[in-house]
Structure formats: structure tokens, C-alpha cells
Amino acid sequence: MPDEQRRNDSREGQVGIPGGELRFLVEGAGPALLVIGSSVYYPRTFSLRLKRALTMIHADLPHFSKLGPDFPLSHVNLDFYADCIERIRAASGHDRLAVAGHSHHGNVALEYAKRFPDRVSRLILINSPPVGVRDTLAAAERFWAEHATSYRRNLLAERRAALSARGSVATSGQNFVAQYVADAPLYWYRPRFDATPLWHGVPIATRILPAFRAMFSQYTMSWDVGAMPAPVLVITGTHDFAVPPSLWAPQLAGLPNLSLCQIERCGHTPQLERPNAFDPLILSWLRQ
Incomplete structure (x- = not known):
């Protein structure tokens, strides 16, 4: 079962937000990598090899957390989400770290890096769309x-x-x-x-999921390398029919400081489907 991959040295924490709390799980040892999205779902998708090589901090975002009915829908915006990540970063005890996000969580990770560039050393976008929902x-x-x-x-x-x-x-x-x-x-x-x-056991705040998706309805990926200098690694899968790799070719010319890698025989979640290709890629890039 996926939970059997958890290390004995893991620890948990939480930060409060209006109407609820966000949990995070810390596993492993080594350079820190903050993976945003869910502290329950995402630890199940990464290998023990990465958890032995990195300090992996898996953090909730509001739509995958336990929220009360008083959580304001007006808080479902990129500024608030970036603030949530910053609270978790501070609670984890790391001044500066690499940040990763899968699918739309990669877009959120990028927006966090744009707002808090001094806190992000490197940025990893895993099968994230560079354009809005309609174009995707x-x-x-x-x-x-x-x-x-x-x-x-x-x-x-x-x-x-x-x-x-x-x-x-x-x-x-x-x-x-x-x-x-x-x-x-x-x-x-x-x-x-x-x-x-x-x-299993992932809290899903379905009340706010439509608002989360709406954040990306007209989204266009962009950044200024002077204001957000962290190197960016984009990973795609050849068989991702939800966020197809064909989205990226038209966008590359306008996106600075970016490396694009495609993993063969892989769908939307390469860290789980192809760890033997994904893990060396991540570790090599983080060590550059």
C-alpha cells in the first residue's frame, strides 16, 4: 500500500487559516523540497529513493484540507494561496527551498515564487498547464x-x-x-x-473546488526572470491526455530560465508511473 512508503522519521505540522487548518508532512533528509497540494495524496506518489535523498515537505492547499463552513470563498485566489504556502514554509523551518507542484498546483507554486522570490531556490512544474482551462x-x-x-x-x-x-x-x-x-x-x-x-483519507473541500478551477480560467503562465530568478524545470508525460505535452512548444519562446523534459510512456503523474526516470532527473537538476 502507498502509506507503507512513509519513513519512520516523518513528522507532521499544521498552520491555521480562516475556517480551518493546513497540514504538512515532512519526510526524509537532505535538501528541502516543498511539494504543495495535499499532505495525504502526494506522499503516496513519490518514491522512497527521493525521500532518502531529500527533505520532502508535503503541504495541503485549502481545497484538499479540512475546512469549516465559515471558510470564505473570497479567499480562493492566488494571493491567499501564496500566503498559505508562505505560512507553511515558515512553519517548516526552512528559509529558502525548492518548490514543486503537480498539475494546477504547479501554477500555484509558480505564483508563490513570483510573490516570494527570496524564498524559492528552484521551481519544478510537473504536468502543469501553461495556459488557461479553455485552451488546455x-x-x-x-x-x-x-x-x-x-x-x-x-x-x-x-x-x-x-x-x-x-x-x-x-x-x-x-x-x-x-x-x-x-x-x-x-x-x-x-x-x-x-x-x-x-x-483514501484525502479531505476534499468540494465547495471551493469550482472557485479553485476558476482561478485558471483565463490563466497565462508568465514571469520576469529579474523579479523571479529561480530556475524552472517543467516535466511532461508523453501520454498525458489531460494536460498534453503539445501545450508547451508554443509557449517556450516567451518563458525564460526554463528547462523542459518529457518522460516517455508516462501519463499525468510521472513521479508515480516512471520513478526510475523521474527521480534521477529531479535529483540531477536540483544538484546543478
């Missing part, structure tokens, strides 16, 4: 039409039909997970991969 969906549809096999297409249709036939389950959080699991052909190189165990 359009590119994903084209990539699916051009590259998805008939087996993958038929399997996605079958899984979605089966999910629709079952109807809603007990909670909105369970519905969120059920949809993600059913859409495995979009997210994973192995189209039948069962992501259910990754979500």
Missing part, C-alpha cells in the same frame, strides 16, 4: 483525437457509461474521486490504473 481542454481534445488508441477511447467511454449508470455516491468528495478514477485513460499510461488508494 481544446488542446487535450486535439491530442486525444490524434494520439489515443481505439482501445483507450473505447475504454474511457465504457468507464464513463458505467459510472453514469451507477449514479451519485454518498458524498460530493466520493463523486469527485469516482470521476477521477473512471477517467483513468486520460490520466495514466496504463489506462486501467486504479487510483482509488491514492485518495
Whole structure:
């Protein structure tokens, strides 16, 4: 099971925010890498090899935390999210560290680095979209039409039909997970991969998820290397049908200080699917 990967020397912490708290889990030893998104989900996706080589700090963001009904939706914005990360950074005891984010959490990591450049030594974006939601969906549809096999297409249709036939389950959080699991052909190189165990015990604040997605509806990735000098590593997977690698080629000319690496036979979560390719890449780049 994924939780068996946790090191005996791990420790937990938390910081308060209006209407709730954000937890973080610290594992391993070595240079610090702050992974934002969820202190429950993401530790299950990274290998023991990385946890032996790095001090990995896995931190919640509000939409994957336990929030009370008084959490204000007006706080779901990039400034507040960056402040959340800064609170966690301070609570972790590290003055300056590398920061990583997967999918839209990579966009949040970048926006944190732009607001707190003195706190970020390096930035890692894992299968993150460089453009807004509409453009990402359009590119994903084209990539699916051009590259998805008939087996993958038929399997996605079958899984979605089966999910629709079952109807809603007990909670909105369970519905969120059920949809993600059913859409495995979009997210994973192995189209039948069962992501259910990754979500066990993950608090999902479904009330604020639409507002979180809305932050990126008109998003365009950009930064000024003078104001945000941290080197940026972008990692994509050849079989990511949710955030396709084709998104990146048109953006590269306008993005400074960036290295782009593509991992073969890999979907949306390369750290879990291809650790033998992902881990050396990360460690080598962090040591440069």
C-alpha cells in the first residue's frame, strides 16, 4: 500500500487559516523540497529513493484540507494561496527551498515564487498547464483525437457509461474521486490504473473546488526572470491526455530560465508511473 512508503522519521505540522487548518508532512533528509497540494495524496506518489535523498515537505492547499463552513470563498485566489504556502514554509523551518507542484498546483507554486522570490531556490512544474482551462481542454481534445488508441477511447467511454449508470455516491468528495478514477485513460499510461488508494483519507473541500478551477480560467503562465530568478524545470508525460505535452512548444519562446523534459510512456503523474526516470532527473537538476 502507498502509506507503507512513509519513513519512520516523518513528522507532521499544521498552520491555521480562516475556517480551518493546513497540514504538512515532512519526510526524509537532505535538501528541502516543498511539494504543495495535499499532505495525504502526494506522499503516496513519490518514491522512497527521493525521500532518502531529500527533505520532502508535503503541504495541503485549502481545497484538499479540512475546512469549516465559515471558510470564505473570497479567499480562493492566488494571493491567499501564496500566503498559505508562505505560512507553511515558515512553519517548516526552512528559509529558502525548492518548490514543486503537480498539475494546477504547479501554477500555484509558480505564483508563490513570483510573490516570494527570496524564498524559492528552484521551481519544478510537473504536468502543469501553461495556459488557461479553455485552451488546455481544446488542446487535450486535439491530442486525444490524434494520439489515443481505439482501445483507450473505447475504454474511457465504457468507464464513463458505467459510472453514469451507477449514479451519485454518498458524498460530493466520493463523486469527485469516482470521476477521477473512471477517467483513468486520460490520466495514466496504463489506462486501467486504479487510483482509488491514492485518495483514501484525502479531505476534499468540494465547495471551493469550482472557485479553485476558476482561478485558471483565463490563466497565462508568465514571469520576469529579474523579479523571479529561480530556475524552472517543467516535466511532461508523453501520454498525458489531460494536460498534453503539445501545450508547451508554443509557449517556450516567451518563458525564460526554463528547462523542459518529457518522460516517455508516462501519463499525468510521472513521479508515480516512471520513478526510475523521474527521480534521477529531479535529483540531477536540483544538484546543478
